[in-house]
Amino acid sequence: MKEGIRRITINGFRGVNRPIEIEMADSLFVQGPTGSGKTTILQAIEWALYGKISGFKGPGFTEEDAYVNIFSNKLEASVGIELALASGENLVVSRSRKQARKSTIGKTTLKLHANGATYSDKEAQEQIESLTGLNHERFLQAVFLHQETIRQIVEGKPGDRDTVIDQLLGTGSLREFTEALDPKRLINTEIKALKTVKERQEGEEARFEIESKLDLEDKKSKLLAQGHKERNLTLPYLDEQIEHILKKLAMLAESYDQSTQMSHKDLANAADAKVSFVKANELLRKLDRMRMKLHAEKREEIARLGTQLELYKSTRKELSTTGDASTAELDTRILKLKSSQDKARSDYRQMQRYADELEDLVDEYKRRDDLATKQEKLVEGFIIDHGNAPTLAEKLKRIENRLVEARNKFRQGSDLAQLLVTSEAYIRDKTPTECPVCAQGIEPKTVLNRLKTQNQETGQHIQEARDDITKLEKAEKRYENDRAKIESMQSEIHSLSEATKKSLEDIRRITEKRTATVEDAEKMVQESRFSMEEYGRILEGIEDELRQLENDRKSNKLLETRFRSAETELQKLLSSELFAEKLINASNEVIATTTTEIESLENNQPIDSLQKELDELANVMEYVQVVEDYETRFERESSFRVHLESIDKQITDLEELESSLKRLRDTVSEHQGELASEALDRFQSSIDNFYGDIMGHPYFRHIRIQALPTDPVTYDIKFTNDHGTVETHINTRFSTAQMNAAALSIFLAVNQSMAHTLPIIILDDPTQNMDTPHSKALAQTLSKLSKTRQLLVVTHEGEFVHNLAESLGRNIRLVKMGTWTTDGVIMV
Amino acid sequence: MTSIVENLPQLLKEKIREETDLELLSELVKAFQLGGASSVKTWIKVYVKQISEAES
DSSP states (O other): SEEEEEOOOOOOETTOOOEEEEEEOOOEEEOOTTSSSSHHHHHHHHHHHHSTTTTTSSOOHHHHHHHBTTOOOOOEEEEEEEOOOOOOOOEEEEEEEEESSSOOEEEEEEEETTTEEEHHHHHHHHHHHHHOOOOHHHHHHTTTOHHHHHHHHSOOOOHHHHHHHHHHHHHHHHHHHHSSSSHHHHHHHHHHHHHHHHHHHHHHHHHHHHHHHHHHHHHHHHHHTTTOOGGOOOOHHHHHHHHHHHHHHHHHHHHHHHHOOOOOHHHHHHHHHHHHHHEEEEEEHHHHHHHHHHHHHHHHHHHHHHHOOOOOOHHHHHHHHHHHHHHHHHHHHHHHHHHHHHHHHHHHHHHHHHHHHHHHHHHHHHHHHHHHHHHHHHHHHHHHHHHHHHHHHHHHHHHHHHHHHHHHHHHHHHHHHHHHHHHHHHHTOOTTOOOOOTTTTHHHHHHHHHHHHHHHHHHHHHHHHHHHHOOOOOHHHEEEEHHHHHHHHHHHHHHHHHHHHHHHHHHHHHHHHHHHHHHHHHHHHHHHHHHHHHHHHHHHHHHHHHHHHHHHHHHHHHHHHHHHHHHHHHHHHHHHHHHHHHHHHHHHHHHHHHHHHHHHHOOOOHHHHHHHHHHHHHHHHHHHHHHHHHHHHTTTTHHHHHHHHHHHOOOOHHHHHHHHHHHHHHHHHHHHHHHOOOHHHHHHHHHHHHHHHHHSSOOOOEEEEEOOOOOOEEEEEEEEEETSOOOHHHHHHHHHHHHHHHHHHHHHHHHHHSOOOEEEEEEEEETTTHHHHHHHHHHHHHHTTTTTTTEEEESSOOOHHHHHHHHHHHHHEEBBOOOOBBOOOOOO | OOTTTTHHHHHHTTOOOOOHHHHHHHHHHHHHOOOHHHHHHHHHHHHOOOTSSSOO
């Protein structure tokens, strides 16, 4: 691969937002539509190497706007280029610029890696130019042909064309420098301004002299006519007179002071009076303002109050006629309602009582019902007990039987005992014959024993019988009691049953009656409630009406109060005004007295006399002052002359500067012409050859360029035939394609002959205005040059790219670009 | 790398007779080196102002 550019990386630079990287080949063609960012790639190379782009200058130019992509988030432009120089050295150049922010300025940094060393900024720039043998001016002259350069040759005015040729020949900066040495307008303007100042000042001085002389003569003649002597028209005389007047004034002042002290009291009084007057006057004005304001306000207020009063009166009248009647009627209605309400309440209370009684009756009924239930249960119990009565009777019978039996036994025992006792007595008395027992044929002893035994048995029987009797008697008593109780209970049950039945009957009747009564009562209560609610609503309505009436009455009372207040305030104001008037009258009297006194003090004849003297002196003083001014002005004349001389010097200096600049411009311009002529002589043959190859004109096959010794230098470009006998000039017969070919020829000739270590040809849109045959011819010419040069061509013409590719054959790289967007250039 | 304008005082030393002209050229070339043609114009403008305001 040939020497030249190896790789280009671009990020955030001009139209490039997203980073792009281009690997170079021996030839690189960039093809794309207008505005796709093709030229940006070439500008990136120029900016990376030199930090500037040709044509980007002037008042509207800002580096941020020119270099940094405005859609990039980082707001930083960076371009990196890897170069392989013909000297065998490899360079890695990277340049970046951060966009200025609100608080920072934009800053460009440059880094260069070469020969194992790293350089920064200024040192890096010096190394790039030194190692490549190309500064920016030479780079544009021999390596990079801008499309703008071609356009200025083809479409520009003669002056623009000369400028471009100078750039291609390497004398562009001399032209630029020469043109800057033309401050004719600036210096001439300054000289003219200084001359104007000088003339004006000289004119003013002369006019002053004449006017002053005339003025002096005029004043002097007037003063002499007034009786002043010429010898008195001097400053010493004036001083003397003024001193004299001052003495008189001092005397007068002393006498006035005395007079003033004497009437000090009067003056004090006058001052007081004045103060009083001022205060009174202020008060009066204030009162007057207040009165006016209040009058205005009160008039409105009174009018408003009058309206309201009228309304109030009419309302009151209306109320007194209709309202009172309504009130009476309402009162009646209220009383009636209250009566109805009382009656309803009474009925309600009665109903309540009925209800209470009914509840008591119900409770009583329930109580009695419970009692009847209890009684019934009790009766049932007794009935059951009554059912058991036969058993009891039997038991009683048995007891009675046993009692009878016991009694019999007892009687038997008693009889036996009696017999025994008798027997014992017979035995003891030994009269067994009479012994009833012995008579029975039984041995008395046996009989006795038997008797004793019987006696004992009988005693036991008796005792048993007694016990049984006791028991039976007790049982009998209990039985009797029980029976009596049962009978009593039966009687009671019977009577209770009867009473209960009667009570239940009564209760049912009462209940039925009370139930009917309660229903009636509830109905009445309900009706009363409806009536009461209705009455309540009516009452509320009436109360609202009454409240409204009361409010109206209060409003009217308030209005009346405010009206009274306003009237009182007006009365106060009127009395204040009267007071102020009195005060003013009193003050006026004092003022009149004081004025008289002041007039007497002011009427000072000596002061008037002195004033007159002073007035006369003032005229003299004016004259003397003019004389003084005149003399002073002429004393300043010398310094004025110096000033005028200074202006003359400035004018001379400026004229000399102008001459120097003119001489320098001529010399530099001449030098520029010489250099251009030398360059053209050196390149003429080569330019002619390139032109012939590209254009292939059938007759005007040769081009001749000549630098003319004009200011500034101009170039005469003409085409000739093979013999140089027929020629035609650029301004008359050249087509735009021929002019383009001329520009390319000069550029390629310089490229071929200039010594440097960067063998590249960079062309931006080189086929402007060329037809297909010439475009093809250019492709063939470049193809020849590509043997020793790396080619980097940017174009929108696919045909030209095709021709180039066809001519070159191999080691070509084509980059196609799409339509540009805010995301950056698009490489397709 | 020196530019073509930078060498002017040296190259034109023989052609410029006035010493003041040569000094002026040196100053103007320095201005050009700093900021191109606009700097030269500014330098001259300032110089003219200095002259015109020197004695007033």
